[in-house]
Amino acid sequence: MLLIHCPYCNQTLPELEFTYAGEAHIARPADPSSVSDEEWRDFLFIRTNVKGPHYERWRHFHGCGRYFNAVRDTVSDRFLITYKTDDPRPELSKLLEKSK
Amino acid sequence: MTHFSALSLIKNALSGQKNWEPQWPDSEPKAEYDVIIVGAGGHGLGAAYYLAKEHGITNVAVIDKGWLGGGNTGRNTTIIRSNYLYDESAKLYDHALDLWDGLSQELNYNVMYSQRGVLMLAHNVHDVQSFQRHVHANRLNGVDNVWLSAEEAKEFCPPLDISPTARYPVVGAALQRRAGTARHDAVAWGYARGAAARGVDIIQNCPVTAIRRGPDGRVTGVETAKGFIGAKKVAVSAAGHTSVVMDTAGVRMPLESYPLQALVSEPIKPIFPCVVMSNSVHAYISQSDKGELVIGSGTDQYTSYSQRGGLPLIEHTVAAICEIFPIFNRMRMLRKWGGIVDVTPDRSAILGKTPVPGLYVNCGWGTGGFKATPGAAHTLAWTVAKDDPHPANAPFTLERFSTGRLIDEAAAAAVAH
């Protein structure tokens, strides 16, 4: 059971309060009608499924209810960072530097 | 290859077991192959076997980052069934079931395919509707699957609690009698032995780091820990690691890899005569030849390659088993383990060609990969050999995710275990 830092509650809390919500930074196209079938497929289905640091979303479901973003290493399951939805996507190299 | 038989066992017993040969050699890579298969699980080894046996293509290497059969082949709960809802799925899994039947003899290796029957429990009206739909569709597809009342289900599986006051009462069940279990390791070993005997190289502990393509876009080979190995065709059959490997060829996949947990109890004398699955409570159970209750759990909620898995899910799974089989409450868990399953958005596999010429993919089996082993292997070999899919795997394309022609077993309320 993971421990997850909720950036809105500013507390590190047990995974049981959270729900996973898939890969992060996959924006819904602003004008869906203008995109191709392949682009729409990418939005709906294509995932990096990376082995290593993964940008992903969680929801503090049983707590503040907020969706937020995280970078978690899918090999160790360790979180490198969690951040608010409107925060910029953190640069991986800096995160890895920091975690060392 | 030594032919296995009771006679060979006795002969070797009398000679102190000193004369057995290796079942497969541990090969070093050649410079080039006609076909390279990435991933030495049951699917990959089986594909190599069928390439050699049915298509005469023997200049084949199966390459794995670890030991053969060390991935999901050796980590699953060994359930075999084909009572899927959609015609496409039923056809592919039934193709596999036909091959399971007789696989021991075909491979001269006892894979212990045991047609113990798989019982899928219905706990409410919705389950009944959904399983009846399966039963009817299976019947017309020629797939055996019958509907049992709760009492008939109890007769088939005596440990079952069918009291109507249960939190999840059993209101009926779908039974596929041909379904059952097999010995997972033996499947990988049997195919490995059969493939190796036909000239296939099995290269273990050799991670594939990249798929290489030529200027025309066509596959030229793979980069590995042991250097570049040329290949006219490459088939990726790497389960949870498929996304990582395919990404190196520039093909992005609709896959996510989740941890899946399973567990066994301490061994006991025979008590459980079949396989029971309950989608409503997310658990399934059978008893192995050794006597352990083999129990499968659902996937954890987050993607992961850690193979660790959490305690809450296991607690839920065990509670679910004890809810349906209260007599097992005092049994003890012996060990639990995790695998990594690659899951597609419609919970059906992807098996076929890719946008890259000479590159084939077999993945997305989720929790259903083991039962498909001979079918996936056989149709993958066909697809690679002919550069054209076998009718059984033709619908399982990558393109369906653009067109929307999904084979949605998940949406049809059958969790694809």
Place this chain on the structure above:
Amino acid sequence: MTVLTHAFTPGPIVASGQVKLTLMAPVARFSLRLRAANIPAVSKAIGVDLATTVGVRAANGTTESICLGPDEWLIIAKPDDADTVTKVCADVYASATHSLTEVSAREVTVRIEGERASELLTIGCPRDIDSIPVGGGCRTVIDGVTVVLWRDAEQSFRMDIWRSFALHIIDLLCTGCKEFAAE
């Protein structure tokens, strides 16, 4: 031990030397949602300074608030004051938009108190109870069910539970009380 039913009649449920469970009388309860810019205006209207840190409470007389999320507060008031809360909020709506939704009947509240009250919660709450300060609270989970937990004293809590989950959770707490008594 009182057998509690879905009628949710307020009163004692179980009392031992170590923990006492009591079903509390109904209150007026509102979910209040708004953006940061409008906090002062709405605070002023209801007369409670809405905290901006999750888990922090504020009160004015019998009207209480707890911040449950960055834009979410739970407001508790006497049943008689429900209409007033609705009205004062409606009055500032035009200039300070927000969402006020009455949820008085959605939950029932159990008081958990006694020397082992916080320990009792550990039978189902994965969150570290010690991390909840006296005078604070949180929305959290117990045995898979979302609840709001108010810590009123070191060993006195209120737990708001959605009605259809309440008997399940109260029953679990009662089981814990029996375990304590048997020790």
Place this chain on the structure above:
Amino acid sequence: MSSFRVSGRGRVDHTQPIQFTFDGKKIKGFKGDTIASALLANGIHLMGRSFKYHRPRGAVTAGSEEPNALVGTRRGPGRFEPNTRATVQEIWDGLQVNSQNRYPSLSFDIGAINDKAYMLFSAGFYYKTFMWPKSFWDKVYEPFIRAAAGLGVSPTEPDPDHYASRYLHTDVLIIGAGPAGLAAALTAARAGSQVTLVDENPEAGGSLLSEPSAVIEDVPAWDWVAKTVAELKELGVKVMTRTTAIGYYHQNMVGLCEKLTDHLASPDAETPRERMWRVRAKQVVLAQGALEKPLVFDGNDRPGVMLAGSAQTYINRYGVRVGNKAVIVTSHDSAWYAAFDLADAGTTIAAIVDTRSEPNADLIAEATKRGIRIMAGHTVTGTEGRLRVKSVRVNPVTGSTVGQAEIIGCDCLLMSGGWTPSLHLFSHTKGTLKWDDERQTFLPDHKAEECEIAGAGRGLWGIEAVLNDGAEMGAAVAKSLGKKAKAASYGVANDRSGTGVSHKELPTDLDAGKARAFVDYQNDVTAKDLRLAVREGMRSIEHVKRYTTNGMATDQGKMSNINGLNIASDALGVPQPKVGLTTFRPPYTPTTFGAFCGYHKGSHFEVTRKTPIDSWAEENGAAYEPVSLWRRAWYFPKDGEDMHAAVSRECLATRASVGIFDASTLGKIEVVGPDSVEFMNRMYTNPWTKLAPGRARYGLLLGDDGFIRDDGVIGRLADDRFHVTTTTGGAARVLNMMEDYLQTEWPDLDVWLTSTTEQWATIALNGPNARKVLEPFVEGLDMSDEAFPHMSVAECRVGGFPARLFRISFTGEVGFEVNVPAHAGRALWEMLFEAGKKYDICPYGTETMHVLRAEKGYIIVGQDTDGTVTPHDAGLSWAIGKMKPDFVGKRGLARPDLVAEGRKQLIGLLTEDGKTKLEEGAQIVLDPNQPKPMKMVGHVTSSYHSDAAGRPIAMALLEDGFNRMGETIYIPMPDRVIKATVTGTVFYDPEGERLKL
């Protein structure tokens, strides 16, 4: 008592005799005994039979690593468990113990015939045979193999005990209360850390309990343990015994299983049998000590052959001599001390056989003092004895030459192959191990969690070294928590430190091919099996393990893994690390299912949600059906009615006059804010801008893939406030989806969502007299058709309660849905029911609701749709706001397959004979005479007998269904083919006349 019990010795209570039964025979022991110690005290070594060869076996250990002495234990009805380790289970008055895996008796077991044919049953033999004839596998071979395997028998009755669980947060969790754990706990606690110390044994002390002669800081070891535990408790340390750390999970979460009643003769009924603790620790210290390795030689499994350290435990902890005449065989100094303790207690030590040519001179002196024969540079090449070892074959070894054998008589053989650090939990963390060549073992390397390993787990040996290391690690974790900590330095007198060497199987002068040198006792894996596996091409330890089943027994390889590795490594000719180490998996020791279930048993397996009106339904005899977590009234049978009769009556009564229905489980979401209409426009397919406050509309929700996800009636209460209803099962999912889009895609929208599902009790009144029943209770609302037409919503008072009243219909009759605060639900229901009596009001359940809606062709999402159905497929194209630039699902709907011709579409079906009711789920074909596999073109989604239509009706998803109106299709059933005609889906009142007042 027997001559094997040494009076006054050990930690058992000699003043408290306890009687239990073993295979029906009464056995006496003392309080504090385990089953094994009590049996050994009575001279009984034979406790079980092995898995494959059914060889007689005795306890080889004194702890939880025991592979042999597994027994069935029983405490009256329902309280039986197989495979209990006799070396762990404490005895109590009345405990019933039975041996296992033998027939007819433990001393004479027919299954032992397998042992005679052992040459056939080599590793992997079953992969090579049992294939002919093919049909024999299921019917003959497999049943035979299964019956032979399996150890104990399953319980057959439900478990009457209950189980508990807790969460615990602690600064420091220390696993193992031996010298390292105690010293670590003391140091960390003295530094002010909050500490939890756990041990699987009934008391703290660990190896110190077997070392009473050691003196720590001038205090005898046992007194030191008592003093230390007292101080720990004083410091607030939570000391938990009989508590096994079963698994080490992410971020320092450790699962502990605490046994509470298994040692008690008459436990309190309210005390749970076991409790699962999920501990979250900031720091963990693993102080689990080391496990002694058996030596691998022919006949090393006979009853009476035991680990030397375990024999030392039996004499010192339990006051039990494991025999009268012992031979010691060892490659490690530790076994010498066991010999000395036994010798001092009166056991004759016939010889100490040490494989090393020059054992420690001090030990030799000690042995000589006691008159013990020393055979250095010797090995053991065999044993004799059927149910108990009676002699040992000993040979000198010079280099690789094994000399002349000598037979030495004995009644027990105590062996030690050295010690293996217990790193199972460390292994759970995916921490890495490194091979230590000097110690010939794996030691912890890179850590994956915030933890320290202390004492023997790091390869240290001797009490002083371990105590000091424990103190260091205790200080280290305290420091990492920001505490000032100082590790005490301990001086230990009479310490028993030592060294040893490691072996593969011991050398022999006999035919190695015939040696029965066991590596995995329980699974009957011999050294020869391991070598055979290697010969057959198994090159990784994982393959060797799976091929031979070495390490897969219930001790999870605690006895066998390292010996197996040494032998495989030798056979392969590569060093051990290259062969690899199999992963240890949780739980550390086998753990009761009940402990994992905790409170989630019976009705508490999962919550059953009930509505505020549920109690009325129960009192009025409702039959229930589960719908997601809710239970809902299914129908209300009157005396003698079956479901069909009850539903038929309920349908007729509702259409004739008025029916009342509890719709409280419908999901409700309040959508509020200036942008609420924009939000609704984006989420739902329908247009909402022009819906006036006070009006309601059917809303359809898709996923972005274009398929139907949910539906429900949505009322606009004000410009900026919507009351959204969802399906019962979809409530949480829809709210989650809405929050997802709102927070992630459209955070700029000023709109907020609140779940009000449980705020409101919802009562539906339907039928021509619905208004007459309701109107008298309604205040503040003109209910005329003009003022409050179909598809209206209003806030008013009903029955004196604040209410939201909808005029909507899911039945085709005039319908109202009254929402009142949940606590008022039952009161209002009773008022309406009372008032409705003069109109023969009829309460109905979900089944009647389903029939009534089907008669009107209203769909149930999840029944008539299955996640692959578009609005067009379902005949709901009219619900799409075609002018809207976007909504969730709009783009998905435009994908090629979703706009293709001939998709499966929802249509009505009428069976041709007008009498046959189709089965839901039945498949449709166009040509019933085609061979299998048939081309199926659709399936029946809903099917009911309809009194209103006067015949059975059905809905189905049918390929190109809209273009097949009037066509005949076929439904092949097992016994016949049913013909049906394709129709529209409205079977009753197609013009909607009945909706008018």
